[in-house]
Amino acid sequence: MKVPFVSFKPLEKELDTDLKAAFERVYNRSWYIEGEEDKAFEEAFAKFCNQKYCVGVGNGLDALMLVLRALEIGEGDEVIVPSNTYIATALAVTYVNANVVFVEPDLRTFNIDPSKIEEKITERTKAIIPVHLYGQPCDMDPIMEIAKKHNLYVIEDCAQAHGARYKGQVIGSFGEASGFSFYPGKNLGALGDAGAVVTNSKEIADKVRALGNYGSDYKYHHIYKGCNSRLDEMQAAFLAAKLPSLEKVNENRRAIANKYLEKINNPEVLLPYIPEGMEPVWHIFGIRCKRREELEKHLNENGISTNKHYPIPMHLQECYKDLGFHKGDFPIAEEISSTQLSIPIYYGMTDDETQYVIDTINSFK
Numbered sequence: 422m423k424v425p426f427v428s429f430k431p432l433e434k435e436l437d438t439d440l441k442a443a444f445e446r447v448y449n450r451s452w453y454i455e456g457e458e459d460k461a462f463e464e465a466f467a468k469f470c471n472q473k474y475c476v477g478v479g480n481g482l483d484a485l486m487l488v489l490r491a492l493e494i495g496e497g498d499e500v501i502v503p504s505n506t507y508i509a510t511a512l513a514v515t516y517v518n519a520n521v522v523f524v525e526p527d528l529r530t531f532n533i534d535p536s537k538i539e540e541k542i543t544e545r546t547k548a549i550i551p552v553h554l555y556g557q558p559c560d561m562d563p564i565m566e567i568a569k570k571h572n573l574y575v576i577e578d579c580a581q582a583h584g585a586r587y588k589g590q591v592i593g594s595f596g597e598a599s600g601f602s603f604y605p606g607k608n609l610g611a612l613g614d615a616g617a618v619v620t621n622s623k624e625i626a627d628k629v630r631a632l633g634n635y636g637s638d639y640k641y642h643h644i645y646k647g648c649n650s651r652l653d654e655m656q657a658a659f660l661a662a663k664l665p666s667l668e669k670v671n672e673n674r675r676a677i678a679n680k681y682l683e684k685i686n687n688p689e690v691l692l693p694y695i696p697e698g699m700e701p702v703w704h705i706f707g708i709r710c711k712r713r714e715e716l717e718k719h720l721n722e723n724g725i726s727t728n729k730h731y732p733i734p735m736h737l738q739e740c741y742k743d744l745g746f747h748k749g750d751f752p753i754a755e756e757i758s759s760t761q762l763s764i765p766i767y768y769g770m771t772d773d774e775t776q777y778v779i780d781t782i783n784s785f786k
């Protein structure tokens with residue numbers, strides 16, 4: 422049996438008529454940037470996130486970068502990010518000329534360890550970017566408490582966690598503003614690049630919108646040195662067609678994840694840990710194994726595609742050489758990057774496929 426790492430086809434087949442209708446609607450109107458599709462999706466997604474405002478942008482990286490700019494975080498400022506995330510989180514900070522400060526994750530949840538944040542705070546610290554990695558919410562109570570105590574902004578990186586909940590509250594509704602990615606592989610994916618910022622602050626929303634539209638508040642009037650990062654009409658229409666299925670998609674991922682959690686019993690494999698009060702949406706199902714390369718080979722040879730999220734931690738990436746870090750500086754991030762393996766999980770994965778992945782992992786010796 423062959424099991425792909427991810428497939429978009431099951432959902433696309435179900436939504437075939439809606440997606441094609443979305444295309445035709447936009448195409449027949451010949452209106453492609455800043456229009457009613459964008460507005461409609463923004464309203465729907467703000468509601469989904471229980472926030473007052475949503476601003477569609479070009480991608481998830483821009484969403485974070487534009488929030489940082491809107492909050493006037495820049496040169497000389499420090500921003501705390503987990504030492505194990507996709508590089509976009511750190512690059513957003515670098516793009517606004519602020520300094521990234523890495524904080525180690527909890528080895529069991531893969532998310533930023535709140536007990537290690539305070540020791541990294543200086544008088545230059547302006548914000549914390551918790552990343553709800555793999556779709557699992559960060560431990561938001563202590564993070565919000567630390568932020569309040571030290572007067573820091575919280576900007577949630579929700580790129581992997583659309584609809585996840587922490588103690589009943591949907592993620593993306595905790596901090597000043599949150600960034601989402603709709604990269605095709607995310608739980609809510611466009612048919613191309615797209616992203617969004619959600620917030621309860623009109624000021625931040627207006628500023629993000631202006632910054633992403635050449636810094637312009639009205640046509641040919643430029644108040645900021647902005648950039649071009651807008652959600653186009655075609656992607657907004659596709660996203661609006663897919664948003665009503667998001668809860669169903671997350672539910673299906675949860676069912677697959679629960680089977681994995683229940684039935685994978687190879688003693689060499691460490692399963693993800695979900696603390697009380699977390700409702701993850703399983704963007705990624707990440708296991709850990711000391712003999713990761715051998716397990717990966719075993720799975721791949723048996724037709725199961727896998728991935729690593731992420732094989733090189735940020736402090737050891739070539740682009741961050743200038744930070745002067747070495748191997749050993751972030752041992753938990755390094756441990757995760759050398760043992761983590763992501764196994765297939767996607768909407769519409771069949772019971773047979775799921776069982777085959779379980780059996781193949783359990784037969785690894």
Ligand SMILES: *Cc1c(COP(=O)(O)O)cnc(C)c1O
Pocket residue numbers: 480481482483506507509510552578580581601602603604614615616
């Ligand atoms: C995907 C991702 C991003 C960036 O989103 P893009 O739309 O690809 O720019 C940011 N942070 C995390 C954690 C991601 O997984």
